Amino acid sequence: MSFTSGKSSDVLIIGGGVIGLATARELHKKGVSNITILERGAVGKEASHAAAGMLAPNAETEQADDFFRFCSESNKLYPAFAAELFDETDIDIELDKQGTLYLALTETDSAEIGRRFEWQRGAGIEVEHLSARETRILEPFVSPDVRESLFFPDDCQVENRKLLHALEKYAELNNIQIRENTEIKNLLIENGGIIGAESETEKFFVGKVVLAAGAWTSLIKAENFVMPQILPIRGQMIEFHTAKRLFQRVIYSPRGYLVPRADGRVLAGATVEDAGFDKSVSREGIEYLRENTLEIAPSLVNLEIAEKWAGLRPFAADGLPILGSFPQVENLILATAHYRNGILLAPLTAKILAENIVENKDSDYLKIFSPNRFAPSGLRSLNTAV
Secondary structure, eight states: OOEEEEEOOOEEEOOHHHHHHHHHHHHHTOOOOEEEEESSEEEEEEEEEEEEOEHHHHHSSSSOHHHHHHHHHHHHHHHHHHHHHHHHSSSOOOOOOOOOEEEEOOOHHHHHHHHHHHHOOOOOOOOOEEEEHHHHHTTTTTTTTEEEEETTTOOOEEEEHHHHHHHHHHHHHHTOOOEOOOOOEEEEEEEEEEEHHHHHHHHHEEEEEOOGGGGGGGGGBTTTTTTOOEEEEEEEEEEEOSSSSOSEEEEEEEEEEEEEESSSSEEEEEOBBOTOOOOOOOHHHHHHHHHHHHHHOOOGTTTOOEEEEEEEEEOOSSSSSSEEETTEEEEEEEOOOOOOHHHHHHHHHHHHHHHHHHHOOOHHHHHHHHHSSOOGGEEEEEOOOO
């Protein structure tokens, strides 16, 4: 097979989702001018496009650990992040800071609400315990069966597809090269360092590689180099259209969630399925989502499903992100396995990676979420068939 050689880049980013795009922007803002993003399909059209755009570190946390702090810190970056993107691209990513409501609809839910309220308040999380009446005052169109709720005023949401559009436009305006339909098959290693990457027909030479390929990370080969395995976890979602905005906040139950958009759309999600690389939607999945939707908001019963889709979330063995480098291979940085939190974690991930690459600045998060945390038994060769 013959190859053509692509241009050499200071930083090559493999993966054109929200993590790759945000990292490219942050690197450019720190003075890196020669950046290339390689995307196996269309940029921003995989897990990042399929997401709901929730920024809910408080509603979703189960413990005040390092991962919670990582999520919270990234959430706090969003107001400045959104404002800067608007100044840079004239695209409003619709950051909505009206909070998240977590409903109790059954007796079991009420017990869970009580448990969560006690430990979260004790951990210093901003949370309010609302009665059924107070809940319905905030959101009149939720189920009349609501018993109580928790309100998280610091949680937000963003229109993730507009976020992706803004990041892509930033790249276009600032001469960051984006190559779509370019699937990297191999990383090229020489003398313990990455010198490039190759697709089926082309080679790209680099100073530094950021591997942000999401669920496809483990399909890329690199001689005998080993790394943690990333699994694709399918999430199906559905969408309804309403004549006006019925809900003001993201609304959770222990079984599902609704995300209202400013234009009246209501997103409902999401399934969690180990289905390989199958992105199809299923009748069972859609029925499950509709059932959870109507439990939260019976007022939507007469609406048809306007759209349905699925995405593949990148999942590591311990469910945590993988960020940082391996001592065995120079100039390769992993930025993957953000699972259900890629949109939320994009600003902080981009910040700490760019600071590390440009300023050689370390971060506790690069140590906490390092790929080196996996024991040899949890590693696989990238030459091993998936």
